[in-house]
Amino acid sequence: MKKPVYLDYAATTPVDPAVAEEMIKYLTPDGVFGNPASRSHGFGWQAEAAVEAARGQVASLIHADPREIVWTSGATESDNLAIKGAVIGREKAHVVTSAIEHKAVVDTCQWLETRGVEVTWLEPGSDGVVLPEQVFEALRPETVLVSLMLVNNELGSVNDIAAIGKELRDRGVLFHVDAAQAAGKLPVDVTELSVDLMALSGHKVYGPKGVGALYVRRSPDVRIEAQIHGGGHERGMRSGTLPTHQIVGMGKAFAIAQNNLDDEARLLESLRALFLQGLSGLSGVTLNGSEASRVPGIVNLSFDGVDAESLMLGLRNLAVSSGSACASATIEPSYVLRGIGLSDEQAHRALRFSVGRYTTPDEIAFASAQIVDVVTRLRAVR
Template sequence: MKKPVYLDYAATTPVDPAVAEEMIKYLTPDGFFGNPASRSHGFGWQAEAAVEAARGQVASLIHADPREIVWTSGATESDNLAIKGAVAGRDKAHIITSVIEHKAVVDTCKWLEARGVEVTWLEPGSDGVIQPQQVFDALKPETILVSLMLVNNELGCVTDISTIGAELRARGVLFHVDAAQAAGKIAVDVATMPVDLMSLSGHKVYGPKGVGALYVRRSPDVRIEAQIHGGGHERGMRSGTLPTHQVVGMGKAFAISELGLVDEIRKLEALRAEFLGGLEGLSGVSLNGSETCRVPGIMNLSFEGVDAESLMLGLRQLAVSSGSACASATIEPSYVLRGIGLSEELAHRALRFSIGRFTTSEEIAFASAQIVDVVTRLRAVR
């Protein structure tokens, strides 16, 4: 391979060329560069129209009403807005979440916990899945919010959102779902899923970084308190001048994903089978998390007798990670892997391989061959 093979799509995706082409129209002097909040001239009207069109595209992918989409700077802000916004102003509040959520949820809940909010931390089984009954058993009269991710960003495991949401809706408990790794990867339909708040990201779906959205259900009406003030934009839930080019990019990316979702899932399933098939001759390889209840694009593997750091150094022609990009600054083993019961030693032997739209069969064959070669060599010199 002339250039490194990118197998870190769960960290970020490249911007689709069609998305980049659309975005440039809203940046330059001969384009639609106006402030979408400027209502006194055509430049602002054109930008506002583009923002609203993109809002509709994002809503369409998850089968929402465009009025239920609130623009943010990314899924991290969306998580913060949903959780803090739901708790704000409550005298007594109880939240339920899990120990393997994204840091944007974990750290937000810890911040609230330090300020007197009661938090129940659910622990998944070895398959990385939170069972609905765990959630139901943890409910209290003062529970106001449950926050769980649809697809885990390190394991690829899928949570049974529909079953959990139906019970929470019946009990009047708000349900927040981080769907950053789910949108564009699996079918997401808030018209049938009993979800009240859903976090979305642009750069996980072949759109630009720095833009995201929060779905806020209108029927029944969900109220959250703004965390950023200064102008009352986004129906008073999130102030700030919208970056039209990024918003347009996210909308275009979601529209592309909606049109090609079925074919893309089929492609990723085939590539996953090729990748794992290429490792069949290598002993001591284990898949972390559920083998069946998962998306095809994320594979977290442990290699017996080989630590992840040494393996990554040997795999210089592959771009992979040992966990979530948000925690890459630490040398500690993944808290997600520890959360599903792996020992520190086993967690240190794990790497996450994630594939996507632009991954090819040739890259998969090259990657699996490289892994077999490097693991074999590292084991030989133990």
């Protein structure tokens, strides 16, 4: 049986071999296995040095100061820390976000609503983009935070974060951005974007799972309340023993991404074009999201007359998704697709295809041919 073709890079990426090779050096008895918080001996000093080097690598990709990087267990924790940390404890607070954010943001904001925080849920356009004007019109005197993603994880659509960030900075409103799907795929500069808080993930950038980071701006100083207590690590914002091997892996992955950013973007764009070309003879295919403002690696398509679940069952040698991996436990249609105006029926016909560093043209040709074949057969038996 042919090895399945992996077209679900938006859900997770494989660890780059160079990253895995680096990580093993921080696990074994003859490696740097000490606790980075152990300041009384060399084992701890070496581990701390490795952690700080990786902090610098992550900071470099987003043009931040290394002291602005707070280690977390992933982008989900980073989103929670940023949003709750900025809002909890305020006597009166208002948050602005959108209806198609990642579940880590949506669920966190819904939780805040149960505790008296008012949340405005912006509705994006049919292209999945939230306009700056929508954000500005939603602001109130008591608005504490705006939370929007840079790249939507289901659609690949890109928001104009720079335009939004500049205005929010002038108005003194904190701006949190989930950049898990953007880092390593788009140039990201936190200064140019005027971002105060930014969530990052290791496993979306060919690093290990279980590690992430939160950028917290230092000048002027942004203060957030810790959500995990017990030792005051990470400048008091996130306690817990740091997983040196995972942190080193994320740092290495971000360094590789920075060195190959332009080449990888060109590769993904060419693979996307090849994929869509292979489907060009198939009628009734609709692109969900923006064609103009997008990342190259994510393509969300609806197929007329074909249920996505049936299509996935027919695509036995393809690993694809009917939505976000974080929402795959439910059979409900994608809230993101409904959020851009699709009906339940239209949303149930959509699949997300996402390519990456290790996708080959041959795999793309195989995938597009199989999709055409299975869609044609399913339509024939309706």
